[in-house]
Amino acid sequence: MTKASTRGIGRPPIARWFVIQSVVLVFVSLAFLFRSQVAGYSALLGGLIFLLPHGYFALKAFRYSGARSARKIMSSFYQGEAGKLILCAILFTMVFKWIQPLDVAALFLTFAIMLVTNWLTPFFASGRAQRN
Structure with missing residues (x-):
């Protein structure tokens, strides 16, 4: 057996991903701030509309682990995804x-940039861990 096969599936480093995405949001918002103050806070709001629901999803979806919790894990993922979509709609409306x-x-x-950042973050945050 290899080292990777005896470890099992661990939880993703959600806190690290959230920090990376938050840093990206700050830089994007600052870049828009050079265009205008309205663009700067609009960009910040677009990023927060992305980050807050995704934070909710992460908390909901990754609270259970292990094979015995498979039903709870699936239920949590569905609830987290539904909550994320509802929160996005509410935040955009507000x-x-x-x-x-x-x-x-x-x-x-900025919302779109954060979406792409969300897709790329796992590769940048845990690139070395995946190669071991």
Whole structure:
């Protein structure tokens, strides 16, 4: 047996991923801030609309582990995903209703950048761990 096969499947380093994504959000927001103050806070809001629901999903989805908890794990994933989508919808609604002026392009572009960052973060955060 190899070392990797005896370890089992561990939980992903969610806290590290969240920190990396938060740092990306700060840099993106600062970049938009050079364009205008409205673009800067709009970008920040777009990133937070992405990060907060994904944080909820991570807390919900990864609270159980082990083969005996398979049903709880699946249920938690579905609940986390549903909650994430509902939170995104609520946060977008709140921002569009209460934040004026708003740079819609900065808001959605930052949301999209955070989505791509979410896809790439596992490769950058745990690249060495996957090669062992």
